[in-house]
Amino acid sequence: MDQPIEEKRTQAVLEYPAIYKRVIEQWKLEGEDTFWLIYSANYLFRFGGVRWAVDPVILSSRIQADFPPHLEEDFEKVDFIVLTHRHSDHLDKKLLKEISDINIPWVVPEFMLDEVNKIIHLPDHRIIVPTPGKHLEISGIKILALEGSHWEKTGDLNAQGIALHGVPAYSYLFEAQNKRWFIPGDTRTYDPKQIPQLGHLDGLIAHVWLGRNGALKDPPPLLDKFCEYFLRFYSSKIVLTHLDEWGRTESDLWTNHHADVITQRIKQKSTSVTVISAFTGDQVSMQ
Numbered sequence: 001m002d003q004p005i006e007e008k009r010t011q012a013v014l015e016y017p018a019i020y021k022r023v024i025e026q027w028k029l030e031g032e033d034t035f036w037l038i039y040s041a042n043y044l045f046r047f048g049g050v051r052w053a054v055d056p057v058i059l060s061s062r063i064q065a066d067f068p069p070h071l072e073e074d075f076e077k078v079d080f081i082v083l084t085h086r087h088s089d090h091l092d093k094k095l096l097k098e099i100s101d102i103n104i105p106w107v108v109p110e111f112m113l114d115e116v117n118k119i120i121h122l123p124d125h126r127i128i129v130p131t132p133g134k135h136l137e138i139s140g141i142k143i144l145a146l147e148g149s150h151w152e153k154t155g156d157l158n159a160q161g162i163a164l165h166g167v168p169a170y171s172y173l174f175e176a177q178n179k180r181w182f183i184p185g186d187t188r189t190y191d192p193k194q195i196p197q198l199g200h201l202d203g204l205i206a207h208v209w210l211g212r213n214g215a216l217k218d219p220p221p222l223l224d225k226f227c228e229y230f231l232r233f234y235s236s237k238i239v240l241t242h243l244d245e246w247g248r249t250e251s252d253l254w255t256n257h258h259a260d261v262i263t264q265r266i267k268q269k270s271t272s273v274t275v276i277s278a279f280t281g282d283q284v285s286m287q
C-alpha cells in the first residue's frame with residue numbers, strides 16, 4: 001500500500017536540507033549544460049558556464065519547515081533571475097529578499113512589478129521587464145518571453161459565456177549555442193490554438209496538471225489533453241515536473257503515479273519523443 005501523504009510530506013521535509021545542499025554544490029561547479037530542480041517546478045540552470053534561476057523557491061518557504069540556508073552565499077554565482085508568475089509555489093518572497101543584494105539583473109514580468117516592489121527595492125537598472133514576443137539577451141543567453149496559458153476555463157460562465165480563473169504568467173524560451181529549451185510554465189488551458197510556433201526544441205519542461213481536483217481520479221480528467229498539447233511542440237525531450245509539490249492537498253497533488261500514466265500515454269502517441277520525470281533535487285542534462 002502507498003504511504004499516506006502526511007508521512008511522505010514529513011519525509012520530504014526531513015530529506016530536503018541534504019538535497020538542497022547537494023544541488024547548490026553541484027550548481028556552483030563547472031560542468032556540462034544541466035538544470036536542477038531546487039523544488040518541484042523551480043529551476044537552477046547552468047549552461048555554457050552561465051547560471052540562472054527560474055522561479056527559485058525552496059521547500060521550507062513553501063510549507064514553513066524549519067531550515068535556514070545561507071541563501072546569499074548559495075546564490076553567489078547566479079548571473080540572473082527569471083520570474084514567471086505570482087503563485088506562492090513560484091514566488092519565494094523570503095528567498096528573493098535574501099538574495100536581492102547580489103548585483104545581477106532580474107527578469108520580471110510587468111504584471112509582477114508591484115508584487116516584487118512590495119518586498120524588495122531593486123534599483124531600476126537591475127530590473128528587466130520583457131516584452132512578450134521580443135528577444136532579449138543576458139550573459140549570452142537569448143531569452144524570449146511569451147504569454148503563458150495560466151487561465152483556466154471554469155464551470156461558472158460570465159455574460160460572454162466564458163469564465164476564466166487564473167493569473168497572468170509568462171512562458172520562456174532559452175537559447176544558446178544552438179540549444180533551445182522552453183518552459184511553458186503552469187498551464188491550465190490546453191488549447192492547441194494558443195501554442196506558439198517555436199520550431200524544433202531540444203527540451204520542453206511540462207508542469208504536470210491534469211485538472212482541478214483531478215489527482216485522485218482515474219484517469220485524471222485532462223490526461224489526453226495534456227499529452228496532445230505538449231506533443232504539438234516538436235520537442236526531442238519532454239521533462240515532466242511540478243510533481244510532489246507538498247504545499248498541495250491530495251486531490252491536487254501530482255506524483256510519480258501521474259508522471260508514469262502520462263509517460264505511457266505519450267509513448268502510445270509518439271515513438272520519437274523522450275519523456276523524463278524530474279523531482280526536487282534531480283538534475284537534467286541539456287546536452
Ligand SMILES: [Zn+2]
Binds near residue numbers: 085087090186
Ligand atoms: Zn501557478
